[in-house]
Amino acid sequence: MTNQKTILVCPLDWGLGHATRCIPIIQSFLKDNHKVIIGTSGKQEALLKQEFPYVTFIELKGYNVEYPENGAMISKMLTQLPKIKKAIQEEQEWLAAIIDKYKIDQVVSDNRYGLWNNKIESTLITHQLFIKAPTGEWLIEKILNNYLANFDEVWIPDIEGENNLSGDLAHKKPLPHNYKFIGPLSRFSSLKKACDFSEEYDFIAIVSGPEPQRTIFEKLILEQVRDTNLKGVLVRGLPDSNEKLKIENSAIQIYNHLETNEFLNYLQKSKVVISRSGYSTIMDLATLGKKAILVPTPGQTEQEYLAQYHQEKGQFYTQKQSEFDLEKAVKEVKNYSGFVM
Template identity: 30%
Template sequence: MRILYAIGSWGLGHAARSLPVLEALQADGHDLTVISSGRALLMLRRELGDRCEFLDWPHFPHTVGRSAAALYARTAVALPAMLRVMTWERQATRTLLRRRRFDRIVSDNRYGVQDPAVPSFHVTNNVRFLAPGRVAVLEWALEAFNYAWFRGLRRVIVPDTPEDALAGDLAHRLRIFPSRLLAYVGLLSPVRARDTGQDLDVFITISGPEPQRSLLERLVRSQLASIPGKVVVTRGRPEGSDVERVGAVDVHDFLGRKHQEEMMNRARVIIGRPGFSTLTSVAEVERKAVFIPTPGQTEQQYLAAFHHARGAIYAAPQARARLADAIDAAVQRSGLTARVKTAEAVRRVVELIRAG
């Protein structure tokens, strides 16, 4: 089959969790055309090389705010641009389909890349967006917005289990979506658990859109000397390939998936943003974690608080994060685990796409 696979560009998370699915589809003999942009597209090119055709399409802006009021204001300002890009994506998809035949369309955070004439799927952990302050009426409207865009799809693929292992209210306790539209497949992580031994005390993975990526890096660098043991840092910049030695710490511009997998398996504690891709990777390797949510990013703040309250991880607000103390607290927590891991989840996704 010829498959059009579109991937969002908010940080690297959507691209990272798409990689095992893309590779499985390639192994299944399908011809892939991949849409993305920015650092996500750069990472996909590095990982997949010339095995896919790539299209560089713009993505809608990612809004964050330091408070609920700031997020509301910035989202209101950005909303017309978001809708324009989503509408443009839909029109560009139709134009592409007039020129070329595709048998399936899969999208991960690219709302406009779908078409009623081609069996279409959307991968998301955000079946419902959470409103700052958890305003019930607004969250109902946000879920209704998603359903309006997704109701023509064959399935919405949710990288979680029906038992609510990871996503919480983002994908569970829904009020509008019919269950027949949702396929809970399990974890989709770019890394796999390996028996490497845990000879690394702390692995710090920095990620996300600017300027918050740089702010987290500044925080980490300012406290590296206070973290005991063996520490490795990745800056999440796929455009770079340098390794800097800071005291006894190796700071990598970027780690490819295999090296990232190695570090996560070797580490006793992982520090990073609680983006859903990082969350699933920590659950895949079943490690302890310190999560520092992006200020003003409602999803990350919710996920960090949700799993902190469950006793699984330690959540540290960026403004008050003391990494050495947070590591000590995280070691006392249970860590993240998963019932259905990536290998089985990928098999389920490929079967859904193949069945159409």
Template identity: 30%
Template sequence: MVEDTRCQTILIAVADSNLENATKSIAIIKAMQEHNLIPIIASEGASLQFLKKEFPYITTIELPNYAINVNAYLQALNWKLMRKIPAIALAILEEKKALKKWTMEHAIDGIISIDRLGLYSSKIPSVYITQQLCPFPENANSILNKLFGFQVKKFSECWLQHNILDSGKKEADLVFKKFGIEFRHINIASRMHYKEVSIKNKLLVLLSGNEPQRTLLEQKIQNELVNFKGKVVFVKGLFEKEQQRVVLKKVTYYNYLTTKQLETVINESDLVLCRPEESIVADLIELSKKAFFIPETNNIQQLKTACILKDSKQAAFSLLEDFKIEQLNYIHEYKGLTTTDITVNWQELFSLFRVKQNT
């Protein structure tokens, strides 16, 4: 084996999943650039448009539309996903056909696929990134898990993402090994950096999530803000063609912010009110912010994260129906999210793309 020292071109494919996958991919793309890898971004829908704005100078490819949200169905009941297996299989075949063309056109040396099951190749290193390698851990031997595991095994490696608070790695190891899958644990990296700046906003509201939950959260917080004293920045989490800014008395509304803009406004805000999604938690930890969380009631991962942070006295949370703006008055009882020395060894991970067989 010899190491290839030239710059490798890597296709990074991102499933369109309410911008969460796109958001998490930003840190990976930046790390690729820092390690002399040339990224080509492939995605669809809002995620593709979002990443185009984040990286206007990077070549992009539009992926075939799944027509379904695979991640959402992986969290649904087995019978609901069973009905979608033909559509998923067709989408995978379309991806495989398109990949052959892209590999030739762009001289692609490797693939990083974030929850796109069909983007792998036996000729070049292919990595699958996911947070739920076993969608149904309560029944690890189910037909659906076996089908999912069979597909993931076609990749060279699987990188299993965790937020740095996740304590379920040992349980995951036991489940995944049943499928004989080679995988690495990696932490979700922040896309932001701490800056020493003056505080300009008393509260930053960050909305996210599926509809109608996102709209219900927006309406609830807007009603509660009537009794809030202080300057507020309110980011609706709606990615649209043009960025919009509206000022209504003490509240400045944005439909969305780019990563650089969001980094600035988080650093300048005293408190952040949001969902405890993995990417934003990683960012708040990196920036050492105080936060109050409103997890989605039926989202097990968000509820777990919120409980861990509350038990460790880092941040408080409330369910949507119980939330009152007065609860923010007690945030001083919590120490805030603090930085850690946990990092991602990108050099080691990317070494997969540096090594080629002697010929």
């Protein structure tokens, strides 16, 4: 095939969402008979190896960003800026060193700003073009735009127009000609969705993201479900873990990770989804038409904005983590429609 390319796909390591939303991109490349190489490590590598066991993987170190326990995200991120800047420089050097060895024609990076090179076609996937921050938004956007200018194309996983998923994050101002809306990316898009399933679970809780907030959220859900009669499923977002967690006197099934088809099965059989308000999760919710209770990671302004944005539109119900009330949320979410594509 004369148009066959070797394409390197590299998701960011902040939670699993950047990896899961690369699944339909990789599937599309493989369907078109391109050779795909995946650059990643850790939990993201474990997840993607389950989806693509025959694809070549190259180790690419993550940014290893840490989240605070108390929600003071800005100060925590400021202290890690030198580490992030160094990681961006190192990934650019990493890419330059492997282009010829693996005969790479194109790199598709999900929110990794150092993965571009003038020798090959360089594409960035991101929904966050305009920043939400307590202060200094203009400065952060200026730095961000300097990184984005290095890429041949920027792919925005959203719908162009008013009925969109990302709000001001991608629709605040007119965009350059090489920025393209490609529609929501969800690993569930291509799967056959059952029409005759019964919603036997009151909820499915999806817990993921950087520590320690992942564990804090997990404990909060498990502590509250003990005192209810709710029947639920908890997915811990730990694809590389063999630890078995069981809660006594509770009608909840707990899984470290679920393969995509099994995950879809539980999602369809659950009345409501409890999750962070990460953008990849919101794309999955929109694709499946599910009702959701969104609990933003404390201090993560993007998630806080997205949760509030969709609540104001009457689509998803949201609670702060510090005010999380499982039984109240399960009742209140009935007043929200979910996102209608």
